[in-house]
Amino acid sequence: MTGARHVSHPAVFNFNAYSPPEIQALIETVGVKKATLPALPCFMLALVAGGSIGFGALYYCIVASDADLSFAITRVMGGMVFSLGLAIVMISGAELFTGNNLIVMAWASGTVSTVAVLRNWLIVYIGNFVGAAGLAVMVVLSHHLDMNGGRVGLTVLTTAAAKISPDVVTLFVKGVLCNLLVCLGVWLAYAGRSVTDKIAALVLPISAFVAAGFEHSVANMYFLSVAWLLTALGQTPQGFDASTITVAGIIYNLIPVTLGNIVGGSGFVGLVYWAIYQKGLAADSTAVSGERSAAAAEHLNDDLQHSVISRRQR
Numbered sequence: 001m002t003g004a005r006h007v008s009h010p011a012v013f014n015f016n017a018y019s020p021p022e023i024q025a026l027i028e029t030v031g032v033k034k035a036t037l038p039a040l041p042c043f044m045l046a047l048v049a050g051g052s053i054g055f056g057a058l059y060y061c062i063v064a065s066d067a068d069l070s071f072a073i074t075r076v077m078g079g080m081v082f083s084l085g086l087a088i089v090m091i092s093g094a095e096l097f098t099g100n101n102l103i104v105m106a107w108a109s110g111t112v113s114t115v116a117v118l119r120n121w122l123i124v125y126i127g128n129f130v131g132a133a134g135l136a137v138m139v140v141l142s143h144h145l146d147m148n149g150g151r152v153g154l155t156v157l158t159t160a161a162a163k164i165s166p167d168v169v170t171l172f173v174k175g176v177l178c179n180l181l182v183c184l185g186v187w188l189a190y191a192g193r194s195v196t197d198k199i200a201a202l203v204l205p206i207s208a209f210v211a212a213g214f215e216h217s218v219a220n221m222y223f224l225s226v227a228w229l230l231t232a233l234g235q236t237p238q239g240f241d242a243s244t245i246t247v248a249g250i251i252y253n254l255i256p257v258t259l260g261n262i263v264g265g266s267g268f269v270g271l272v273y274w275a276i277y278q279k280g281l282a283a284d285s286t287a288v289s290g291e292r293s294a295a296a297a298e299h300l301n302d303d304l305q306h307s308v309i310s311r312r313q314r
Contacts, residue, residue, distance in 0.1 A: 015193060016193075017191040017192060017193070017197065018190065018191045018192075018193070019191075020273070020276075020277060021277045021281070023187060023190045023191055024105065024273055024274065024277040024278060026190050027102050027105050027106075027186075027187070027190060028105050028106045028109055028111065028278075029106075031102060031103040031104075031105055031106030031107075031111075031112065032106050032111050032112055034095065034100055034103055034120055035103055035106065035107075035112040035113075035116040035117055035119075035120050036112070036116065037095075037120070039123055042095055042120065042123050042124065042127070043123050043124075043126070043127040044127070045093065045094045045095040045127070046094070046095040046096075046097075046123060046124040046125075046126070046127020046128050046130075046131065047127050047128075047130055047131035047134070048088075048089075048092065048094040048095075048131060049089045049094035049095050049096040049097075049124070049127070049128055049131060049218070050127060050128035050129060050130060050131025050132040050133075050134075050135070050218060050221065050222075051131040051132065051134065051135045052084075052085045052086075052088035052089050052092070052094060052096075052131075053085035053086070053089070053096065053128070053132060053216070053218045053219050053221075053222065054085070054131070054132045054135035054136065054139075054219075054221075054222035055084060055085060055088070055135070056081070056082040056083065056084045056085025056086070056088075056219070057082065057085070057219050057222045057223055058135075058139060058144070058222075059081040059082060059084050060078040060079070060081055060082040060210065061152050061155045061156055061159070062081075062147070062148075062152060063077045063078040063081055064078050064155045064159070065147070065148045065151040065152045065154070065155040066148070066151075067151070072211075075210070075211035075212075075213075076207060076211050078210060078211070079206065079207030079208065079209070079210030079211040080203060080207045082206060082207065082210045082219075083199075083202060083203045083206040083207055085219070086099075086182070086185060086186075086189075086202050086206050087198075087199045087202065087203075090186070090189050090198055090199075090202065091195055091198065091199070095120075095124045095127065095128075096124070096128065096218060097121060097124045097125045097128050097217065097218055097258075097261075098178075098179050098182050098183070098216060098217065098218060098261050098265055099182065099183065099186045099265075100120060100121060100124055101121075101179060101183060101261065101262055101264075101265030101266040101269075101270060102183055102186060102187075102265060102266070102269065102270045103117050103120060103121075103270075104117065104266040104270040104271055104274070105270045105271075105273070105274045105278070108270075108271060108274045108278070109274070109278060125217075125258070128218045128221060129218075129221045132218060132219075132221035132222040132225060133221060133222075133225040135222060136222055136225035136226040136229060137225075137229065139226060140226060140229045140230065140233070140235075145226070145230070150237065153230060153235070153237075154237055154240070156223060156226045156227055156230070157227050157230060157231075157236060157237075157240060157242065157245070159223050159227075160223045160224050160226070160227030160228075160245055161227070161241070161242070161244055161245060163215065163220055163223065163224065163253050164224075164244045164245065164249040164250075164252060164253050165244065168252075168256045169256075171215055171253060171256040171257050171260065172256040172257070172259060172260040172263075173260060174213070174214045174215040174257070174260065175214070175215045175216075175217065175256060175257040175258065175259065175260020175261045175263075175264065176260040176261070176263050176264035176268070177209070177212070177214045177260075177264060178209045178214035178215050178216045178257075178260070178261060178264060179216070179260070179261035179262070179263075179264035179265035179269075180264040180265070180268045180269060181205045181206070181208055181209040181214070182205065182206065182209060182216065182261075182264075182265065183264070183265040183268075183269035183270065184205045184269060185201070185202040185203075185204075185205035185206050186202070187269065187273070188201035188202060188205065189201045189202045215253075215257040215260065215261075216257075216261070217254055217257045217258045217261050220253055220254060220257060221254070224245070224249075224250045224253060224254075225250075227242075227245045228245055228246070228247070228250060230242075231245045231246075
């Protein structure tokens with residue numbers, strides 16, 4: 001009909017990846033939810049995340065304990081299997097401190113307060129530590145570390161000692177680079193619409209930080225806890241120098257690495273992408289604002305569907 005207005009409708013099935021402006025909108029929406037999550041479920045989900053990253057670290061040590069592999073193969077394969085940890089976090093919906101650094105995008109938009117952000121980080125950080133340390137206790141008790149003639153346990157010990165030995169500046173910079181890659185992995189995972197998409201997107205950034213030897217605070221909670229338990233129980237191999245693997249050594253590593261993770265994730269990823277898509281482009285492009293609205297609407301529709309399913313189950 002002449003003069004009739006064409007009205008476009010979103011496709012019922014859309015297999016295209018989310019665009020960067022849509023990802024930014026989704027991460028802001030999720031950031032508000034994370035910052036306002038009640039303390040108990042937030043802490044419990046953080047326990048899950050700490051244990052999940054610990055399982056990734058455990059998986060890495062199996063690969064790294066094989067002396068027949070070349071340096072590059074060990075690092076790359078170890079990094080790829082370590083990706084198990086973030087895959088569990090992203091798909092199961094757990095709360096990971098390093099990934100939650102992206103809440104600054106919602107903070108920068110004024111939708112969450114500084115207190116809410118710091119509250120989330122504190123609860124999640126403690127929960128991650130308890131989850132990682134709890135897994136460490138079970139791993140030691142299971143004698144998993146005796147595998148490969150005890151080389152798995154030796155790998156944990158040498159890895160932990162290597163994490164305590166660098167100077168503070170080196171640890172801080174390694175923490176920055178690590179969470180820059182981790183949060184890029186999270187960003188890419190949000191582009192996916194399926195479980196397969198999300199896992200495929202995060203593997204390369206995560207494996208890259210592991211292969212490069214950068215420092216992840218939550219992974220270190222597992223490595224250092226296992227190494228400390230082995231040292232405290234007198235289960236270190238003869239001739240191995242475990243003098244640095246102490247509570248003081250653990251704190252020495254975690255403080256600069258954690259601060260570096262915050263700078264890398266919040267500053268170099270969260271605030272940079274917020275400045276690009278929320279401030280730099282949003283004011284000049286109606287297409288960007290349309291994509292943001294569509295992403296928010298789709299996310300809201302998913303929440304409504306989950307709510308309906310939950311009511312039916314009850």
